[in-house]
Amino acid sequence: MLTLDHVLVQWGDWKLRADFRIERGARVAVLGPSGAGKSTLLAAIAGFQPLAAGRVLWDGADITPLPPASRPVSILFQDNNLFPHLTAAQNVGLGLRPDLRLDKAQHIAVEEALDRVGLEGLAARKPGQLSGGQAARVALARALLRRKPLMLLDEPFGALGPALRVEMLALVAEIVRETGATLLTVSHEPADAKALADGVILVADGAAHPPVPTSEIFADPPEALRDYLGQPG
């Protein structure tokens, strides 16, 4: 279970508060207007954003003092998820050993992960030689291999076309089912949230609100979500 205990992030006047829990294995979409703090929320959980106050806990253990790599988290950013000078296999292998000294079993595991996301035979390619969708699959293969209990997606498929994005989200759903990971995904598309998530965190007006079941929130959207969606009140 992920717990945000009276978390406060602050940059001058700008503030974001979060105080809620997410059950293990939940799939939660993070919605809200631009600049409200969706990415900041994920960065705070992943350890990239220092907290002004509060704690982040995983299964009751305080992970606030831990550096990003020691947290039970895999995160995919909007861009720069792959190192352009390393091959697809090396980029995936980094998920097992940051110094890339892989043994035989680990090399096999990397290949299997690439096969699993549909990239057979592309292990030696560098990101520049891959399409946007293929590059996203490499990043997913690494997340699959790391098997961290928390998977955070900060709109990594934002640059892909609609059909490809749906395909990627389906792959994410499969991976999450296989690994049993808890998923938090930032999205601009209410449709994505409806398709993938069983809960929604609304980030607006300086706060990340506790998750609400997807069906409920879209049946009776609160005012901030209505403003964001542009639906008549």
Next chain:
Amino acid sequence: MARSLGPLSRADVTGAAALALVLALVLGTLVAVTLRAEAAAGLGPADWAAIRFTLVQATLSAALSVALAVPVARALARRRFPGRSVLITLLGAPFILPVIVAVLGLIAVFGRAGIFSTALGWLGLEPISIYGFHGVVIAHVFFNLPLATRLILQGWLAMPAERFRLAASLGFAPADIARTLERPMLRQVLPGAFLVIFLLCLTSFAVALTLGGGPGATTIELAIYQAFRFDFDLGKAALLALVQVGVAGAAAIIALRVSLPEGSGAGLDRAVTRWDAATPLLRIQDAALIGLAALFLILPLAMIARDGLPTLLHLPASVGWAALRSLAVALASAALTLALALPIAALAQHRRSKLAEGIGTLTIAASPLVIGTGLFILLFPFVDPSRLALPVTALVNAVMALPFALRALMPALSQVEADFGQLADGLGMTGWARLRHLWLPRLRRPLGFATGLAAALSMGDLGVVAMFAAPDEGTLPLTLYRLMAAYRMDLAAGAALVLLALSLALFWIFDRGGRLDADA
């Protein structure tokens, strides 16, 4: 701020160690010098003359370089012609040109038997001599006119093109443009350009050694060398070293108040469209200015090639050995520069400090001869310093190249960390893994450039090695200097050609190596 105030990482410790070594070399040697200087009897008339000469020649060299560079930069800014980008690249070349090679080329042009004097003879005029005060100034202008031109050209190209369009629509004549647009820009750019060149000329040694000397043309650096080499008066050398540090330090403090220009040279490849400058007279004037500047740069080097080629096959074996020693020193120095620059850059990046700029200012004002004097004082009681001549030269050269390496590495490293720092943090890539799989591959270009620069600078350096080295154990620049001092000008030209080729080749190979199949 868990990241910036976190516990000291291993990279931080390495960076701090590199920093400590640099500070020990620059400031520690100064302490050694200060302690020793107490024994000196004070400054004599010759020393005061050296101080006066140093200041006067630096002022005049900087003023002339900047004043001549203004019309040349203006001509380059408003003209497009084939070879323009080659010429602008060439303006960067004097930086990696061995000083002694350029001096030899200048002697071939402006010396008593040079082509300039020959031309004067046809006109029935007396030949000129390049030795002495004006020779030192000519050599300094040769090195710094291109630098000043690049710095001022940057100022011109930084002016928005729309302003010139507006000026054209209002019917401005060149004089109106000069008053409303160009002079305000120059007022901002010129003080910085002047100060950079003034600082460079203050610590000039090789030029004064070869073209100066005597009571009328001795710089403080040269006086240190002479006190050391001829009189073996360590107290006097130390006292002069303190004077040098005081003068350069005062100038550096002034320089800190004026923002020094960045000589990046990026984006100089375009010309400004100037509707006002299309008159035939101005075209001819600009063509003449560009032609003269190019001639001033190219002619001395062409003379080296002309005089050097025929003797290339008759060079004594000692030149070959000196070349090999120089190569070893240059490669070791380049490796040392990187070994110092990378950890310091990492430390500055990680702690977000202004350290790199501080080091840059410190070492641009530091004098290799002062560091050399200090090292000599420290080493003398324990070993024969001449046995350490080459390692000491490599080390001092590395420290001198450090600010340029940092200037190339720091922005690139910041960019790499901005793009991939979080990804690497998330994957736990620290220490060696980060260096090996993120920094080295992503920094290939600036690393190649910095290595090439450090190697070329060390290859051509004639400074500390002249203080330390025994006659037959010197580097190629020192051998070349001795050939010149013995008036073996033909052999000197051959050795100069070898030195020039090696310096340029070192820079080209490393810089090129950094660009080859670098991933986008």
